[in-house]
Each structure stands twice: as C-alpha cells, then as structure tokens.
Amino acid sequence: xxxxxxxxxxxxxxxxxxxxxxxxxxxxxxxxxxxxxxxxxxxxxxxxxxxxxxxxxxxxxxxxxxxxxxxxxxxxxxxxxxxxxxxxxxxxxxxxxxxxxxxxxxxxxxxxxxxxxxxxxxxxxxxxxxxxxxxxxxxxxxxxxxxxxxxxxxxxxxxxxxxxxxxxxxxxxxxxxxxxxxxxxxxxxxxxxxxxxxxxxxxxxxxxxxxxxxxxxxxxxxxxxxxxxxxxxxxxxxxxxxxxxxxxxxxxxxxxxxxxxxxxxxxxxxxxxxxxxxxxxxxxxxxxxxxxx
Amino acid sequence: xxxxxxxxxxxxxxxxxxxxxxxxxxxxxxxxxxxxxxxxxxxxxxxxxxxxxxxxxxxxxxxxxxxxxxxxxxxxxxxxxxxxxxxxxxxxxxxxxxxxxxxxxxxxxxxxxxxxxxxxxxxxxxxxxxxxxxxxxx
Numbered sequence: 380x381x382x383x384x385x386x387x388x389x390x391x392x393x394x395x396x397x398x399x400x401x402x403x404x405x406x407x408x409x410x411x412x413x414x415x416x417x418x419x420x421x422x423x424x425x426x427x428x429x430x431x432x433x434x435x436x437x438x439x440x441x442x443x444x445x446x447x448x449x450x451x452x453x454x455x456x457x458x459x460x461x462x463x464x465x466x467x468x469x470x471x472x473x474x475x476x477x478x479x480x481x482x483x484x485x486x487x488x489x490x491x492x493x494x495x496x497x498x499x500x501x502x503x504x505x506x507x508x509x510x511x512x513x514x515x516x517x518x519x520x521x522x523x524x525x526x527x528x529x530x531x532x533x534x535x536x537x538x539x540x541x542x543x544x545x546x547x548x549x550x551x552x553x554x555x556x557x558x559x560x561x562x563x564x565x566x567x568x569x570x571x572x573x574x575x576x577x578x579x580x581x582x583x584x585x586x587x588x589x590x591x592x593x594x595x596x597x598x599x600x601x602x603x604x605x606x607x608x609x610x611x612x613x614x615x616x617x618x619x620x621x622x623x624x625x626x627x628x629x630x631x632x633x634x635x636x637x638x639x640x641x642x643x644x645x646x647x648x649x650x651x652x653x654x655x656x657x658x659x660x661x662x663x664x665x666x667x668x669x670x671x672x
Numbered sequence: 673x674x675x676x677x678x679x680x681x682x683x684x685x686x687x688x689x690x691x692x693x694x695x696x697x698x699x700x701x702x703x704x705x706x707x708x709x710x711x712x713x714x715x716x717x718x719x720x721x722x723x724x725x726x727x728x729x730x731x732x733x734x735x736x737x738x739x740x741x742x743x744x745x746x747x748x749x750x751x752x753x754x755x756x757x758x759x760x761x762x763x764x765x766x767x768x769x770x771x772x773x774x775x776x777x778x779x780x781x782x783x784x785x786x787x788x789x790x791x792x793x794x795x796x797x798x799x800x801x802x803x804x805x806x807x808x809x810x
Contacts, residue, residue, distance in 0.1 A: 399792070417684070420683075420684050420685035421683050421684070421685075422680050422681050423681050423685075424682060424750060425683075427681060427741075427748065427750050428750055431714070431739065431750070435714075467756055492801050495753065523683075523684070524682075524683045524684070524752050524753065525752075525753075528752070532790065535786065536786055539758055553789060589712045589713060589743075590711060590712065590713045590714070591713075591714050591715070592699060592700070592701050592704075592713070592714070592716075593700060594714075597700075597716075598714065598715075598716050598739065601700070601716040601737075601739070602716070605737060605738065605752065608752070609683070661684040
C-alpha cells in the first residue's frame, strides 16, 4: 500500500494537470472561433474569385499560359501544411502520413519528390526524409495573405524553372469541430476550371457582354498567380481552424482522463487512510490489552 | 445624383460596401473612373490609390493586386489588400520602402530577376501606402 502522502501529492499533481488541460481547451475553443471568423471573412473573396475565373477561362487557350502548362511529370513537389504546435492529438500525424504515402506512390511511379512544409510540425517530421526543399515555420499563429503569397511565389518559381512539373498540396480540412481530415489538392499546373453544368449557357452570355481591359488572356495572366495565393491561403485557413478544433478535442479527452485518474487515486487514498486508521486502532487496542495485563 | 454600389473585398473581409457617386481606380491599362450605370466591365488592378466620392467627401484607399468587375450598377474590387489612410502605419511603410530599395540595389547587382520583381512590387506597395496616408491627412 503506497504511503498516504504519496497519494495525496499525486492527486494534487493530476488536479493541476487537469486545470491546465481545461484552460488549454478553453483557449483552443476561443481561437477556433477566431479561425472560423477568418474563414467566414474569406468566403466572399474566394467565391467571387472562382466565379470570375470561371467566366474568363471559357474563352482562353490554356496552352499559352505557363502556369497551366501540362508537362511530362518527372518531379512532384508536395506542399504540406501542418500546425506549428503540437498537443492536438493525431491531427498533424495524419497529415504527415498522408503526405508520406503520396510520396511513396509517386516514387513507385518513378517520379522524384520534394517537400515544401508550412508549419513546424511538418518540418520536424519531414526533415528526416532528406527531401525537404523549403520550410515555412512559425507563421501559422497569425498569418495573413502576404504569407500565402510568399509561399505560392516560391513554388511558382520552382515550377516555372522546371524544378517541379507538378505541385500538390496536402492539408487538414476542417469539416466540423469533431472531424478534420487530411486532404490532397492539385496546385500546379492550374487545371482549367470547368464550368458546372446548368449555369453554363446563361453565364456565357453575361461574360460575352463584358468589356475586358486588357484582353482576357492578359487578365488571366494576372489572375492565375492570385488564384494560387487564394488556394494556399485557403489551405492555411483550413489547417488553422482544424488545429484548434483538434486541440479542443484532445484537451477535452485529457481533462476527462485526469478526472478518471483523480477518482481512482481518491479511492486509493481513502483505502490507504482506512488502513492507517485500522492499524492505529489495532495498536491502541493492543496497548490497552497489554496494560490490563 | 445616381449612385453606384461600391464593394471592396479582401481575403480578410469586406472593407467598403456602400453607394457612391464616382469611383476612380488604378487599372493596369491606366487609371479609370466609373459612374453609375456603367456598362459591364472587367479590369485588372495594380497597386495604387482607389478614390471614391460620396456626397462631396472624397475617400482614399490603398489597394494592391486584384481586379475590378462592373455589372448591374455595382462595382466589385477583389484585391489582396485594401487600407484607408488612417489605418496605415506610416513608420512601417517607411521601413518597408527602405528595405525594398535596399533589396532592389542588391538584386540589380546580382541580376536576380525574380528578386527584383518582388522588391519592385514591395516598393510599389510601400509607396502607395505612403501616398494614401499623405492624401488622407490633407
């Protein structure tokens, strides 16, 4: 039977841990709200952007635009977006695993793979592979559009230089507070945005009456890099929200586990105390018996 | 006076959404003005100053990289950043300008095309910020 004091210390220790995990849970939920607001604010921009791209891409020969050029794929670059901090369950591990699986698939097909990581966790894990080309760390806390721009400029450069022939992005998509899943999307070459059926004809008429300045092809040239920024920024937003949601769940579980431990430990403590009381009573009774003689 | 609805949307939300008398924007092919009931029109926007007038008050907005769309008496700007003069941190813009100028000199020596383009873009943004901040003060 462990000593009374040991158990008591243990209980207070676990209680303190529970306090911390509880606080982290609340911080994460507050931050999640912020991240969701950021996503909400971004939605009109992204929506409008996609709409304009659709309108424009109809009358454009995608072969002329270097960012849409489909080449024989020899090297694939994978952009992996994770969080900077841990303590959010298996969230980052899942993203990294997905990226590694993708890497193996490409390598099995005889392609070379390089990684660009956004977020410290991805950097730490993928550094070991020796395929890390570039890492963007410590920006997931409070990133803005210009962070996304820096990243997309960098991968565009590599694509245009011919260092990579295809760029994929892997990130954790936010479905709900309870569900976040790793997802893969194409970044480069930019696929021509197919117009969804149904709205095609009416959309086509509207865009036909527009005056473009400069001509649609040149507008596309400006818009494509911006579109890439939008995609990278979107992935970062998703990861931002997912990270906090995953941390909320992880911390909630930790708090629950602490409570269970406290319950068990309290039981153990009561038992030990009872044993001590019984022991003392035995001593007293024994002493009294002896005195009676 | 007939008004046109102006909307300026950035990745971090809408900055302006109101009816205005006239909008002047820095198009890639030169500055252009838009009044109410303009024909459908789409233009790319470069870094510069967006001006709009409403009831005799003129407001200035620094915008960078994006495009503008005019349709059904509404003009929508989709830009990467949009800031009013009073929200601009002049000191920060100054520092950014100096940094960009230094980089530009370095890039010229090394003839790094990409870095030069980036430094130029950064310089343009910084100068546009300073200009808008200056105009708002007067």
